[in-house]
Amino acid sequence: MKSTTLASAADAAAAVPKAQFDWKPLALLAAVMLLAVPAIGSGSTWLTLTVAGLAMGFIVFVIASGLTLVFGLMDVLNFGHGVFIALGAFVATTVMGGMAGFSAQGGWQSLLVVFGAMLAAMVVAGALGWAFERVIVRPVYGLHLKQILITMGGMIVGEEIIKVIWGPLQIALPLPEILRGSYLIGDAAIEKYRLLASAIGAVVFVALVWTLSRTKIGLLIRAGVQDREMVESLGYRIRRLFVGVFVAGSALAGLGGVMWGLYQQNVSPQIGGQVTVLLFIVIIIGGLGSTLGCFVGALAVGLVANYTGFLAPKVALFSNIALMVAVLLWRPQGLYPVTNR
Amino acid sequence: MLNRLLSHDLPRSRWLSLALIVIVVGLAAAPFLFPGAKALSVAAKMLVFILLVASFDLLLGYTGIVSFAHTMFFGIGAYGVAIASTRLGPGFAAVLLGTALALGVSLLLSLLIGLFSLRVKAIFYAMITLAVATAFQTLASQLSDFTGGEDGLTFKNPAVLSPAFEPFEQPLLGVTIDGRIATYYLLFVAVLVMFLALLRIVNSPFGRVLQAIRENDFRAEAIGFRTVVYRTWSNVISAAFATLAGALLALWLRYVGPDTTLSFEIMLDILLIVVIGGMGTMYGAIVGAALFMLAQNYLQDLLKLGAVALEGVPVLSQLFSPDRWLLWLGVLFVLSVYHFPSGVVGRLRARTQARVAQESRR
Numbered sequence: 099m100k101s102t103t104l105a106s107a108a109d110a111a112a113a114v115p116k117a118q119f120d121w122k123p124l125a126l127l128a129a130v131m132l133l134a135v136p137a138i139g140s141g142s143t144w145l146t147l148t149v150a151g152l153a154m155g156f157i158v159f160v161i162a163s164g165l166t167l168v169f170g171l172m173d174v175l176n177f178g179h180g181v182f183i184a185l186g187a188f189v190a191t192t193v194m195g196g197m198a199g200f201s202a203q204g205g206w207q208s209l210l211v212v213f214g215a216m217l218a219a220m221v222v223a224g225a226l227g228w229a230f231e232r233v234i235v236r237p238v239y240g241l242h243l244k245q246i247l248i249t250m251g252g253m254i255v256g257e258e259i260i261k262v263i264w265g266p267l268q269i270a271l272p273l274p275e276i277l278r279g280s281y282l283i284g285d286a287a288i289e290k291y292r293l294l295a296s297a298i299g300a301v302v303f304v305a306l307v308w309t310l311s312r313t314k315i316g317l318l319i320r321a322g323v324q325d326r327e328m329v330e331s332l333g334y335r336i337r338r339l340f341v342g343v344f345v346a347g348s349a350l351a352g353l354g355g356v357m358w359g360l361y362q363q364n365v366s367p368q369i370g371g372q373v374t375v376l377l378f379i380v381i382i383i384g385g386l387g388s389t390l391g392c393f394v395g396a397l398a399v400g401l402v403a404n405y406t407g408f409l410a411p412k413v414a415l416f417s418n419i420a421l422m423v424a425v426l427l428w429r430p431q432g433l434y435p436v437t438n439r
Numbered sequence: 440m441l442n443r444l445l446s447h448d449l450p451r452s453r454w455l456s457l458a459l460i461v462i463v464v465g466l467a468a469a470p471f472l473f474p475g476a477k478a479l480s481v482a483a484k485m486l487v488f489i490l491l492v493a494s495f496d497l498l499l500g501y502t503g504i505v506s507f508a509h510t511m512f513f514g515i516g517a518y519g520v521a522i523a524s525t526r527l528g529p530g531f532a533a534v535l536l537g538t539a540l541a542l543g544v545s546l547l548l549s550l551l552i553g554l555f556s557l558r559v560k561a562i563f564y565a566m567i568t569l570a571v572a573t574a575f576q577t578l579a580s581q582l583s584d585f586t587g588g589e590d591g592l593t594f595k596n597p598a599v600l601s602p603a604f605e606p607f608e609q610p611l612l613g614v615t616i617d618g619r620i621a622t623y624y625l626l627f628v629a630v631l632v633m634f635l636a637l638l639r640i641v642n643s644p645f646g647r648v649l650q651a652i653r654e655n656d657f658r659a660e661a662i663g664f665r666t667v668v669y670r671t672w673s674n675v676i677s678a679a680f681a682t683l684a685g686a687l688l689a690l691w692l693r694y695v696g697p698d699t700t701l702s703f704e705i706m707l708d709i710l711l712i713v714v715i716g717g718m719g720t721m722y723g724a725i726v727g728a729a730l731f732m733l734a735q736n737y738l739q740d741l742l743k744l745g746a747v748a749l750e751g752v753p754v755l756s757q758l759f760s761p762d763r764w765l766l767w768l769g770v771l772f773v774l775s776v777y778h779f780p781s782g783v784v785g786r787l788r789a790r791t792q793a794r795v796a797q798e799s800r801r
Contacts, residue, residue, distance in 0.1 A: 175562045237777060244776055246505045246565050247714060251773040254707060258766035262758055371703060375573045378566040386563070412581060419574045 123394045123433040130398060134405045142285035147404045153292035155400025156299020157361060161354030162377045162392050163306060164347020170323040170387025170436055172340050174235055178249040179351055179377065180370025181256035185226060186219035186352030187359035187369060188264045191271050193218045208274035212360075216298075219356045220349040226256075227348025231341055253370065260367045268366040271359040295357050302350065303393055310389060319343060323387055323436060379418045383425045385432025394433055395425075444635060446642040450722055452787040459722060462729045466627060470620045477736070480691075483623055485732045486630045487688045492712045493637050493724035494680035500719035501641050502673040503653035507706055508552065508568035511575045512678040514700035515548075516541045516685025521592040521695035522585065529595040538686045542679060549678035553671035576701040591696025596622065600690065626687050633680060638721050640676065649673050650719075708735075711772050717782025726783050731768070738764045 131148060138144045165179045193215040200207055234252045238244040273291055280287040310316035321329045322336050330336050358373065359365040380399050384391025402421050407414040425433060442449065450456040465472065469482035491513055498504050519541025520534055527533040552571065579586045586592065596618065598604055604618035614620070640646055651659040652666050660666050689695050699705075708731065716727020739761040749755045758766070779786045 169562075175566075177565075234773070242562055243499075243503060243505060244780070246562065247710065248773060248776045250707070250710060251769055251776060254711075254769035255766060255773060258763055258769060262760075262763060262766070266762065375570055379570055382563070382566060382570075415577045415581060416574055419570055422570065 120434065123391070126433075127394060127398055127401070130401055130405075134401075137409060138405070140285075142283075143408070145283065145286035146288060147408055148401065149286075149288050149292055149296070151401035151404035152397060153289075153295045153299075153400070154361070154403065155397035156296045156303075157354055157357045158373075158376060158380055158400060159393050159396035160299055160302050160357060161351050161373065162380045162396055163302070163389060164343075164350045165377055166381045166384065166387055166389060166392040167319070167343050168340075168347050169381070170389075171319060171326075171336075171343055172239065174239065174245055175386075176235070176249050177246055177374070178230065178234070178251075178253035178256060179347075180372075180374040181230075181253050181260075182223040182227060182348045182351035182370075183355035183358065183373055184257065184260055184365070184367055184370040186223045186355030187271065187365040188260055188269070188367075189219040189222045189352070190215040190356040190359055191264070191269050191365055194271065194274075205276050208276050212274060212277070216353055216356050219352040221352075223352025223355070224345045224349035227345045227351075228341065230348065231344045235344070257367050257370065264367070266367060268364050271363060271365050273360055273363065277360075291360060295361065298353075298357065302353075306389060315339070315342075376418065379422050381432075383422055383432060385429075385434040385436060387436040388432065388434040391432055391434035398425075446635075446639045448638055448642045448721070450784075450788075452784075452791040454790075455722065455726070455784060455787040458726055458787075462725055470623055471614055474614065479619070479623060481732055481736050483626055483691045484688075485728050486626045487684050487691065488708075488712065488728040488732065489725050490630045490633055490687070491681055491684040492709055492716070492728050493634055493721055494677045494684065495709050496713050496718065496721060496724055497637060497641060497649075497680070498673060498677040499713055500717075500723070501646060501653060502649045502670060503656075504670060504674065505565040506568045506674070507565060507703075508572040508575075509677070509681055509709060510701055510703070510706045511572045512545045512549065512681040513685040513688070513705070514575070514579065514695075514697075515545050516682035516687075517689040517695045517700040518579065518586055518592075518685075519544070519682070520686045520689040521587075521594050524594040524596070525592055529597055529601070531597045534597060534686075534690065538683070541682050541686060545678045545682040546675055549675045550671065553674040554667075572701075572706070573703075576697055576703075579701055580697050587696070589697060591694060591699070593694045596690060596693055600625065622690055626691060629683070629687055633683060634721070634725075637680060641721060645669075645672075653719075711768055713782075714772055714775050714780075715768075715782055717784035717786075719781065720784040720788075723782045723784040730783070734764060734768060738767070 134147070135141070135144055138147065161179075161183055164182075165176060169175050194211055197211045197214065200211060230252060234248055235245070238248050277291045277294060280289040281293075282288075308316075310320060318329060318334055318336075318339055322339060326336055355369070358369070362369075376399070380395040381392055382395075383398065384393070384395035399418055399421060402417045403414060406417040413420075429435065450459055466482055466486060470479060473479070473482070491509075495506075495509050498506055498509070516538065519537040521537070523533040523537025523540065524530075527536070552568065580589050582588070583590075595601060599618060600622045601618045604621065605615065641649070648659065648664050648669050651662075651664070652669055656666050659669075685700055688700065692699065712727040712731045713723065714727075715730065716725070717723030742759055742761040742764055745759040746761060749759055775782060781789075
């Protein structure tokens, strides 16, 4: 008797199809890369551009991941996310400026300073994120119109406060000596900093995916994205979870701000507003609320921007929009739609 | 008569009426009351922004749609006049043709955006319009043969509206009447007429449907109104008025560039004005625009006084520096969204209502 129930359970398990992993968006990424080969012609140029595009994509992913998680979990879209980017970048200028003497000593010291700046930026941005959630976002849960307005207001105030502290002008954020220059692989020049940025981005991605899919907190977050009330009714305080996600997302934005600032080699208070549009495009492409989608979207945006920048510089300014329209025509909900939205 | 003109939507508050009368009379007599080029251009910008913000209020306050593409339509209007005037030479024919073409482009674009994306959620629409507006700004600065690129276009107005035109030998009431003052009054009359038209629209049955959609779109749909159609119409009408506001701005400045019409800063200004003035109240546009323009141009002077007084105090002097006027407006904005979402106008009206209720209870 017992064996039959076991068998039927096994049958039932077999009857429920396992969720198929959706490979098509990844195939799209590969297709974009392959299509670019004949268009560009030279293999070494292609390699340079691909690495540049992936590096840009990884940086954008680091910034956008917090935004998309917060939206997925709490249905809050933070139009003020850009403030954390700018804040992170400016904290980095202070740290790297203050430690200039130490980092001038040479190789590993300057790397240490870069990582120290990133850490400081994450801490400061995370702390601000906590305050931002408390003061700005908490009173307007569930009210979309007010959310948009209030986070926009938060961005205006935040940008002005940054101007009060660091001044309204653009500040240089030079790369330390050890990260300048590039490696040569055949004829392809690969900038050192881009490799580092890609590595950090990959680490963040792996850490995020691991946290989301292998830990209990990740399980709760994913469950919260799927059905918030159910998780609450099981006795978990989803609000506390959300504050954690918001702080983590802000810290990641701070980290991304440092990476972006080093990538551009300068920082201005308006950096947040400029990047915000790019972020929105990325998370729309990926599907609002989806982490993997955000990742694929960011890489696609980075690659397409670099390829078109080489092939047709004028078109490159619109490549993001064109990519977004193309993706939405294919999948109106984004690459990896989150089921309940 | 006045009741009909205002479409039976009276200010409904003594203080608000007083403020409106002061602003309207002040604007009507600005060239004579406040001499000087700066005062006049502040007044003219106030006029343009009253129309621009009122048209945005139709979208945000009455229909409950957040669009970040409003400056795009504003810019289309301004560029329409500028491009037509540079290509065809100055003249009213060029201005009218430019405005008409700009209106056509705006209608088409707003219809497209509306039909494609007004079915989706508010947040999605806000993001899409932000992306489209940014792309349009880039487009305008890249097509430099056509739009003058980052430098913009400088052009000549029709003869009657150019500063060199002086119809009277003698100054009138101590002011020399020239083309600039003629332009100012053209703006004044145009804005007045179009503002009353907007007031008419929001108080028509159509406007009521928009408000119903704002309150509960599901219910409005259930009653039998096709919300997508109404939303799209609201989008189109608001875009058309924004285009006209842009054309007026171009006439006043005789210059068009990406920074003056298309930039994201202008969009933020519009948001600040509409929220501080009062969403869903057309009069909020008048009060808000007047307050904002005064703040933008004269709050800095006030802050300068504060900065002088606080000189030497490290953080405070930075916070009160004249360049940080936007900080204080931003704080005001955040506070308004929380504490009085219906803005200055809503606040004043609520006070009157409370008083009336109290008296009737007695």
